[in-house]
Amino acid sequence: MSNAVLDVNEKPSGGQLITLSFQHMFAMFGSTILVPQLVGLSPAIALLTSGIATIFFLMITKFQVPAYLGSSFAFIAPIILATKVGGVGSAMIGGMFVGITYGIVALIIWKSGYKWIMKLLPPIVVGPVIMVIGLGIAGVAVDMAMNIKVKVDPALNYGLEEISQYSFLHFSAALVTLFTAIFCTIYFKNILSTMPILIGLVVGYIYSAAIGIIDYSAVHDAKWFDLPPFLIPGVDYHFVVTSKLLLVMVPIVIVTISEHIGHQLVLGKVVNRDYIKEPGLHRSLLGDGFGTFISSLIGGPPKTTYGENIGVLAITRVYSVYVICGAAVVAIAVSFLGKVMAVISTIPTAVLGGVSILLFGIIASSGLRMLVENNIDFGNNRNLVIASVILVIGIGGAKFVVSESLSIEGMALAAIIGVILNLVLPGRNNEQIAGMDKTE
Secondary structure (H helix, E strand, C coil), X not given: CXXXXXXXXXXXXXXXXXXXXXXXXXXXXXXXXXXXXXHCCCHHHHHHHHHHHHHHHHHHCCCCCCCCEEECHHHHXXXXXXXXXXXXXXXXXXXXXXXHHHHHHHHHHHHHCCHHHHHHCCHHHHHHHHHHHHHHCHHHHHHHHHEEEXXXXXXXXXXXCEEEEEXXXXXXHHHHHHHHHHHHHHHCCHHHHHCHHHHHXXXXXXXXXXXXCCCCHHHHHCCCECCCCCCCECCCECCCCCHHHHHHHHHHHHHHHHHHHHHHHHHHHHHCXXXXXXXXXXXXXXXXXHHHHHHHHCCCCCEEECHXXXXXXXXXXXXXXXXXXXXXHHHXXXXXXXXXXXXXXXXXXXXXXXXXXXXXXXHHHHHHHHHHHCCCCCCCHHXXXXXXXXXXXHXXXXXXXXXXXXXXXXXXXXXXXXXXXXXXCCCCCCCCCCCCCCCC
16 A cells, blocks of 8 residues: 555644544454353453553564554353363463464574474464354354343252343344444444444443443442453463463464464555564564463463554555554553443343354354465365365364363464465465465
8 A cells, every 4th residue: 555644653633643543443342252152251451451462562673564463252162161171261371372483483483484484384273263153152142142141040040040031132132233233344434434333332332321231330339440351361360281281372373373373465465565574473473472471471362463554554544563562552541441341240131142243253264265366276176185185174173182181272273274274285385374376
């Protein structure tokens, strides 16, 4: 793209900085607070860590890459699984090791170049795994949209204290939210087109208030200024690393690194730079990984560069890293506003379910789009086998159990098997990741 209003290192005026920073904050807000709501973490700590991670990312990339880091949807299922296995601390430890893995990959790329990772992660592997991310948690979104938790007598229900019960009232709130987000996605233009999730949440919340399904007691009790609920290893939970935990979380980097490279390619086209070469893929990966490590260290979800904010850059042609840094500062400030965070905590589960139906579907469809855009030939049995095995293993929840403390399952197992199949099956071409010029 050309004719930048503000180029990457240009400083905006004071008024521009405030306005444009809030614009970026709103673009990422809906998705960033949705992830912690779905996995049982704090939206406040997610906002705080998104701002901190973004500032570190800008520093590590020498203030050359105007990217915002928000909560990663790829880790929703792994966080839920890790939490069930060993509590929320396990998910945080897993996130830290994800960040360390990014660092190791960045070091290897720095020393040996980036072409090897393009061959390791071709579209025929990454596309189906992305589809698994969306489809594997589709049931969670539908359950949130349709059902409410009802307390029952454990003696009458086989020891269960809560059961899921269908609620038309709550499902109507989910549908209003869903159709609002769809309408915004299809019909809105310019900046509003980058905020369908936020707008859907707002409209769904207003509808929920009108039909009386919101409990405001948390808002009344909240302080105006409040510290986000930090989770510090060794203080709030025991730091115990297990092989099972690592195998739940770490293999997902197969997907998130691919996503990162794709975002860098798109962002480079928007601002007319080659970010794979300068400041280098190793620096942007290190920045992404360090952001995830810091986030997990204090209780936040793993991070990823956000397509929503790339969309804002493309629409406004304001590429300034000062604006991105300003958005990070705004997010940090908002995370300390207790009343605001309390309002967010009152968003009904059904409303979250409504936007999740769209988001999880878009994630799955983006994997399909990757296959289509890269002209993957499913008349070729090799491609058919790889995609089929990844989809069934990932969505079916297959497990590879070595011992009681060592197992790989679901999405992680699907990703690993996909990489192995691509490497060992005959007929492998010099495939590269989606969007990468094959001549490079």
